[in-house]
Amino acid sequence: WITHPHPDAYWDAYNPTAAQYASLSIPILTITGSHDGDQPGALEHYRRYMQQAAAEGRARHYLIIGPWDHSGTRTPNAQFGGLTLGPASLLDLQKLHLEWYAWTMQGGPKPEFLRKPVAWYVMYADRWRYADTLEAVTGGTLALHLDSGGNANDVLASGTLGAAPGSGRADRYRYDPHDVSTADLEATVDTESLVDQRMTYALGGRQLVYHSAPFDRDTEISGFFRLSAWIAIDQADTDFAATLWEIREDGSAIELSFDVLRARYRESLREPKLIKTRDPLRYDFQHFPFVSQELKKGSRLRLVIGPLNSIYSEKNYNSGGAVERESLADAHPVTVTLWHDHDHPSTLYVPLGAAASAGEPTAPASAFSKP
Numbered sequence: 001w002i003t004h005p006h007p008d009a010y011w012d013a014y015n016p017t018a019a020q021y022a023s024l025s026i027p028i029l030t031i032t033g034s035h036d037g038d039q040p041g042a043l044e045h046y047r048r049y050m051q052q053a054a055a056e057g058r059a060r061h062y063l064i065i066g067p068w069d070h071s072g073t074r075t076p077n078a079q080f081g082g083l084t085l086g087p088a089s090l091l092d093l094q095k096l097h098l099e100w101y102a103w104t105m106q107g108g109p110k111p112e113f114l115r116k117p118v119a120w121y122v123m124y125a126d127r128w129r130y131a132d133t134l135e136a137v138t139g140g141t142l143a144l145h146l147d148s149g150g151n152a153n154d155v156l157a158s159g160t161l162g163a164a165p166g167s168g169r170a171d172r173y174r175y176d177p178h179d180v181s182t183a184d185l186e187a188t189v190d191t192e193s194l195v196d197q198r199m200t201y202a203l204g205g206r207q208l209v210y211h212s213a214p215f216d217r218d219t220e221i222s223g224f225f226r227l228s229a230w231i232a233i234d235q236a237d238t239d240f241a242a243t244l245w246e247i248r249e250d251g252s253a254i255e256l257s258f259d260v261l262r263a264r265y266r267e268s269l270r271e272p273k274l275i276k277t278r279d280p281l282r283y284d285f286q287h288f289p290f291v292s293q294e295l296k297k298g299s300r301l302r303l304v305i306g307p308l309n310s311i312y313s314e315k316n317y318n319s320g321g322a323v324e325r326e327s328l329a330d331a332h333p334v335t336v337t338l339w340h341d342h343d344h345p346s347t348l349y350v351p352l353g354a355a356a357s358a359g360e361p362t363a364p365a366s367a368f369s370k371p
Helices: 018-023 039-052 093-106 183-188 198-202
Strands: 028-033 061-066 118-122 127-131 138-147 159-162 171-175 208-212 219-223 226-233 239-247 253-262 281-285 291-295 300-307 334-339 347-353
Touching: 018 039, 028 039, 039 061, 118 219, 118 291, 138 208, 171 300, 183 198, 226 239, 239 281, 253 281, 253 291, 300 334, 300 347
Parallel strands: 028 061, 061 118, 159 208
Antiparallel strands: 118 127, 138 159, 138 347, 171 334, 208 300, 219 291, 219 347, 226 281, 226 334, 226 347, 239 253, 239 300
């Protein structure tokens, strides 16, 4: 596995071909969660099937995205990762499984919960919503442009996410793979926590931070964030991590979504190309997991961009070599410069939940287990 760091024939052999997807004509129930580590794979297979299958097959593919981590996709829990959710989050999945098989294999009635092909739960609104397609979950996009008046490299001296394109000076941070100063702290942080901000504060000066203005009303965020950032590096390669948070009026935080990108895969995940210029290039972060959450009035969005320097991740030593065979002896410090001016508009795209239609169906109370 380590010697196949990107999609190639080795990995392709593990997955259905387009023809095999097209040949499947069975009822499919895909269940994942907003914070399920296996969500990317579940949704990739969902998308490929919906692209390749015949209309009859697509009509029998149902998708549920709940407010769960991976274990919650089997046994939902209203408390996980430091979050506490409402009673509607406790979908009785055992009951739903029995109803699904009774419908698909025994000629029983269709499960009442499956009102439409796609069901998703809006965290902190404590309600399930429905759509005909995954794309229809998102009703629009809010473009927030990165900007700063100086070097936005600290939570308490951050840049901004605003409606107008950026015009300030470029921001930068320096990442040295030799730096393991936060390793001991990281080892004490609960890896499942979605509310712990200690690492974000500890990395001040070694990452970039941007905050939006407070939202003037409760706002549903549903779908996939995207980030387009103009970045220059002075080495052949490095790894980036982009994390999004809701920061509430009392200063508490909830991690919403994250994405990582190795510079050599800027153009393609299948064909690595080392960086041979120090000019800014556009990096598109397009693999944020799905999230659905009602941001509360007065909350801000926080975007953190920094190196992927973690005790839980493969370390990129920035040299451009075969990372799996390298060590600290190969390490090169890198200076990362993020541009946000008229010619280099770095922008965060926020997915807004679709407006509720008249008579939009809601999940029946009988579908839920008792609190």
